[in-house]
Amino acid sequence: MDVTTLLTTLFTTLLSGGGVASFMQYKQNRKAKELENDKAASEQWRALYEEQTRAAGALREKLHEVRTALEEEKRQTLMCRFYVCEKLDCADREPPHTEIMKELKQISEK
Numbered sequence: 001m002d003v004t005t006l007l008t009t010l011f012t013t014l015l016s017g018g019g020v021a022s023f024m025q026y027k028q029n030r031k032a033k034e035l036e037n038d039k040a041a042s043e044q045w046r047a048l049y050e051e052q053t054r055a056a057g058a059l060r061e062k063l064h065e066v067r068t069a070l071e072e073e074k075r076q077t078l079m080c081r082f083y084v085c086e087k088l089d090c091a092d093r094e095p096p097h098t099e100i101m102k103e104l105k106q107i108s109e110k
Contacts, residue, residue, distance in 0.1 A: 071107060074107055075104070075107060078103055078107070
């Protein structure tokens with residue numbers, strides 16, 4: 001076999017559809033794999049986003065509970081201070097009602 005026969009055989013194989021079809025199928029397979037990888041990456045990002053959203057929601061709820069508990073403790077502290085004498089003589093009892101009532105109103109407004 002000489003070079004012209006080999007080249008002729010190669011060109012007829014490529015042009016007859018076997019080579020072109022395999023080349024086109026290779027491109028399609030490659031594109032399909034890229035799309036599959038993109039889909040998997042998209043699903044992973046979506047799952048990560050949903051997980052982070054759930055975690056953030058749980059943290060917001062916990063923060064709300066802590067803030068509510070803190071506000072309740074502040075109210076309890078102010079109510080205890082409401083009944084404390086400022087003078088040592090119990091006969092002259094003068095609790096600081098006016099200042100504490102202002103603080104209670106400020107906390108209630110929040």
